[in-house]
Amino acid sequence: MTQMTKIRMGIVGAGTWGETHAYIYNDHPGAEVTAICDMNRERAAALAAKFNIPESGIFTDHREMLEHGDIDAVAIVTPDFAHTRIAVDSANAGKHFIIEKPLTTTREEALEIVEAVERNGVRMMVDLHSRWSPLFAIPKQSIVDGEIGEPYSAYYRLNDIKWVATDLLPWAAKSSILWFLGYHSVDVLRWLFNDEVERVYAVSREGVLKQEGVDTVDIYQTILEFRGGGIATMENGWITPNSNPNVNDMKLNITGTKGMFNIDPTHSQMMERFTETKADRPDMLVRHFIHGKPKGFAYESIRHFVDQLITGEPFFVTMEDGFNTTMVILAIMESAKTRTPVNVQYM
Ligand SMILES: NC(=O)c1ccc[n+]([C@@H]2O[C@H](COP(=O)([O-])OP(=O)(O)OC[C@H]3O[C@@H](n4cnc5c(N)ncnc54)[C@H](O)[C@@H]3O)[C@@H](O)[C@H]2O)c1
Incomplete structure (x- = not known):
């Protein structure tokens, strides 16, 4: 075109x-x-x-x-x-x-x-927009440049407040926090480790959201083993109290053989807003408007889709990224259900 x-x-x-x-x-x-x-x-x-x-x-x-x-x-x-x-x-x-x-x-x-x-x-692209977030794109470049050596171990917590399951998504019970947030977590970890997940061990808990009328799992804790030996612990839940000043509650540590990154956008308190009725931390990363124009990493990925359709260049996210991430999430669900380690089944 x-x-x-x-x-x-x-x-x-x-x-x-x-x-x-x-x-x-x-x-x-x-x-x-x-x-x-x-x-x-x-x-x-x-x-x-x-x-x-x-x-x-x-x-x-x-x-x-x-x-x-x-x-x-x-x-x-x-x-x-x-x-x-x-x-x-x-x-x-x-x-x-x-x-x-x-x-x-x-x-x-x-x-x-x-x-x-x-x-x-x-041509198709899965909107895995975390890859446009400075929180992950900066560590990725640093890893590519060899600054922290080989990624060795990671801890990634990505949770939502309860409101997402009880109010925002009318279809929460027909989905899972793993599809909603865990999908981003797995993609980020695959990207940072530049590797595919071989095996997962997961444990889940349910009951809190069921009591509120939403029939879905509350929280998963998962260990991922990568083919090359890297390990990661991942938490995805949607029972964080609604009073948390951010919708997301996120923390990531990635430790390499020569260095590490600590990422904590949720509690860094870079900007706080207090009104007569609430206190919160306005979103400065994901999506917001500046001078009436949409900004943030959620916007960048969608713009990228249009950019690459125009130029004919490949998308930064491939169909394989989407396919493999789906396979990892399915393995996590099976592991939590069977209480056993599960090898991820790819193509
Ligand atoms: N990239 C991200 O981080 C991000 C953020 C939010 C949502 N999402 C994803 O975007 C998708 C939509 O989420 P949402 O929050 O906008 O949901 P939503 O419930 O607000 O909107 C979904 C809309 O789809 C319509 N719909 C359902 N089935 C349809 C069909 N077969 N044909 C036509 N319309 C149909 C519904 O009527 C509804 O208006 C989900 O897959 C969600 O996971 C991604």
Whole structure:
């Protein structure tokens, strides 16, 4: 595609993150949103109105959007369990797509997407946006430059406050904190170790969220063994008290053979806001607006998708990254259920 062509995007899923996507495409000089699809028509129409998309660009079925929409590429931003059909149908329609994490939630569906993408020769990227965060991109470069030697051991806690499971995601019980946050954790660790996970040992606990009416596991603690010998401990839960001033509670230590990184964005108190009713720490990293323009690493990854579609350069995140991360999460779930170490099954 030439620089002059605007990539026409169709967004499927007009929820919280679908809106985030719309802001980026709207802001990107090489892209525009031309279609919004949501099974809930009101939601599709509300997002379309916000971005001046005409009635003809509103859809309630992604297959109709693929057939009649004025689009070059698709953003798949439906709940975790509803990605596969849209991805496969998009590929079969010859449309490139960006798919929100997780790629999918079963091995069979992941294989189905890979097959459809390869058979149709379309381009796809999984939105593993942590790779655009300075919190991980700086350690990554340092590791590549040899400053901390070989990554040897890591501890990564990435939790959410309860509100995410009880209020933000109406479909939390149909997903898992592993798909929602653990997916980012696994991807970051794979990236920093530059290696694949061989075996996992996981333990989980449930009951706190069940008592609040959300039938999902509260928390997982997992040990990951990498093929090259590196080890990592990972925690993912969504029972952090709602009074935590950040939605995420994150800490990462990565120790190499010659040095280490300590990362603690949650409790660093770089900026605190106090009003008559609340105290919190405004997000300065993930997504925010400066002079009316969307900023933050969640925006950078989506911009990257458009940039690389325009230039034809490869995406920083490959389909294999999404596939392998899905396989690691499935192994963690099995390990927690069977209370045994599980070898990750890849292709
Ligand atoms: N990259 C990130 O860090 C990040 C952050 C938040 C959410 N997400 C991911 O984005 C996706 C959406 O999350 P959200 O918070 O926006 O959810 P949401 O519940 O706010 O919105 C999802 C929307 O999809 C619609 N929908 C469901 N099934 C559909 C279908 N088959 N066809 C058309 N529309 C359908 C729903 O009606 C809803 O409006 C999830 O996979 C989530 O994990 C990623």
